[in-house]
Amino acid sequence: MKVARRRQAMLEAVLSGISDVEALRERFNVSEATIRRDLSALADEGLIVRTYGGAAAIIGKREPELSLAQRQHEQEAVKARLARAALEHVENGDTLLLDGGSTTAELAKLLGQRRDLHIFTNNLAALPALAALNHSKVTLLGGDLRPAGMTTYGVAAQAALERLSADKLFLSADGVVADLGLCEASAEQAYLKEMMIRRASEVIVMADATKLGRARQQHWTPLLSHWTLITDDQAPDGMLQAFRQRRGVTLEVVPTDSRLALV
Template identity: 30%
Template sequence: MLASQRRGEILAIVEERGAARVSELVEQLGVSDMTVRRDIERLDGEGLLERVHGGAVAVAPRVTDEPGFTAKSTLMTAEKEAIAHEAARLVQPGATIGISAGTTTYELARAVREVPHLTVVTNSVPVAQLLHDSPVRPVVVLTGGVRTPSDALVGPVAVSALQGLHVDRLFLGAHGIDRSAGLTTPNLVEAETNRALVRSSRSVCVLADHSKIGIVGLSTFLDLADVDTLITDPGIPTRARQVLEEGVEHLVLARAARGRGPRSEEAG
């Protein structure tokens, strides 16, 4: 394994677990204690993790960090696909749905693009393009506004375009989900646009993989108590699962089963 690949493995392990001991990394990677310590020191110097006594911890994301659509689309791909396929079961022919910007909601758009007589209201440029190029060509209402790094159209123009629109169910993504802060985003203007999407919907279904749990962005746009359905994956910690079961009406864990497609369990 090249040094760069090894450091990438260390970073992935630390980010997934939140922290890792040197001894654990030595055993998992099959390298010396000194090699792991040098790698941790290098990653710490680059600001990718934080070196602590005996190991390393993940760097907490800043509340204003906003990764781009392309960067996020390479993360948690299996989990996002499983979540999207579970959410697609809620979409009936002839329905009018809302799809917010995000990479998991984009996977939902891919999963429903052949549902007949579908009308989609979205502020996501990639979602609109995907549905426009689909064989069935559903009716797509794309809001206007300023384009964010996550390829969302936001701002007063987007909010104005959503006024007077009504959808049966909104499929909503989030930068972070927290017990106290609720659903958050680093972008203040996107938060306001998401609130407008929520106001236009009869029911809200949130799509978020387990890496979003515990993350707090700059601005809250929805409280947990106002979520009708939250679809995530079984990677969420036990305590977080208990909090979500108490906070939302329906919690669904979408699990990707090998060779048989996604399967799910409803919690709570």
């Protein structure tokens, strides 16, 4: 395969989520050095961004943001499994921060299995499930409404976060890249997540395999301290390896048979 054709095919592979050097080497049957040269050339052209162990789609090349209704029907069974795995981190009496998103809304449906929780959330889609809890307290973070995600954000939500702390934070994201953090559609979303991280003793990110290595939005929440990633086993091993190699990351992979494997 000629260099130009191979690099075009490699660009398409990276945009589709195949971003680890080893996975690309196997796909194109060339040396690791060749893969790294090709990725560097694509990065020099501004087509991708180089990451630890691979590459990701260029940050400024945005995807249209899906509505909450659209996201709720994507990977439904997988999100339910991720939520069951996340519930294992919740103990009776915990104070929780629950981020927006369809996966965290799935976790909200399970919190009735715990008692005496205090749950702070900006996730309006989770409120029907949270309202049904009999032995826990729910506090809604006020602020401006984001109809696309059915969440609150802005100054009021930030001010509320400054006056609380939580045992555990459960986060979702449009994308998760090992050495960049959480990818979001707006600066306000990214900053609110950053504030949530500052207020929590334990940070848990819930992201199905399609979100890993995905960097098609412009705004980022860095993950600088220890955190846990819960994902599913549909992710290529090369993609997971990027997270395994990061210091401070605990990776939990949920198999398709719903058993939890700690990697």
